[in-house]
Amino acid sequence: MAEIIDPQTGKRLPYGQPGELVITTLTKEAYPVIRFRTRDITSLNPEPCKCGRTSMRMSRVTGRSDDMLVVKGVNVYPSQIESVLLGVKGIAPHYLIVVEKQHAFSYSDLEIWVEVTEDVFSDEMQQMETLEKTLRAELESVLGIATRIKLVEPRTLARSEGKAKRVVERSELATPGK
């Protein structure tokens, strides 16, 4: 059984209106769920299909009500990335996630830009390389996928009041190539 709710208020929305898909299983034995919030944004259509089928239809998923991404088939939350960065001494949680588009909702590549502050800056290049390697290893261990790290100068990543725009697609970046 499927419902659409307003992700902010939780109220049920009428058919045709986009909102968060909530599902309740009716016959499943192994993993039954009751009003499980999928966090996918879609809309429901109860009208019978031209082919004759009368089951409920849903539109293509247009986004998420949370900030989860799918990269190389794996679910990734920016909060995971943030927790890794906070765990590395000296790194501030100012980051930018750059994704490479694959299909509608899944990305093929993940690059994370991290600001270099005085706490982690070294005059020795090998220390900077080690820093990059450490971050990559930690992230891979937590996220389950390999990512790339790009160290950037401080205050180049946008800060905003409240929710920062943490994820951009590579095509959106101002500078071509990087």
Next chain:
Amino acid sequence: MRVKQVSVFVENKPGRFMAVLEALEKDKINIHGLSVSEATDIGIVRMILTDPDKALADLKRAGFTVRMDWVVSAELPDVPGGLLRHVARPLSDAGVNLLYLYVYTDSTTGKTIAIVKTDDLDKAEKVLVRN
């Protein structure tokens, strides 16, 4: 002897090195020795300057990530074999490992200077003074 070296973190893209120099222009700080170390996305600019403390402050104000480090400064004669006999061989014989090195000639004193960072600065200083 030891001297102060200013290091600046830059991204490896056009205009960043220029921005470093522009930050130093206002206070007319002169750069004696300079070295740029590059990697795929980043660069480290290391400098020996007339006024390292002021340079550090100016660069910080300009928004750069910077640091000050002690490095060893050694004089050598500007002749073939100078670097080999007075710097490289003594350090190697003493088992000191070089991290980075760059050389410049100071036009005000006429002396050629090697700036050296090693894994053991005390030993490097001792060894190079002897030579």
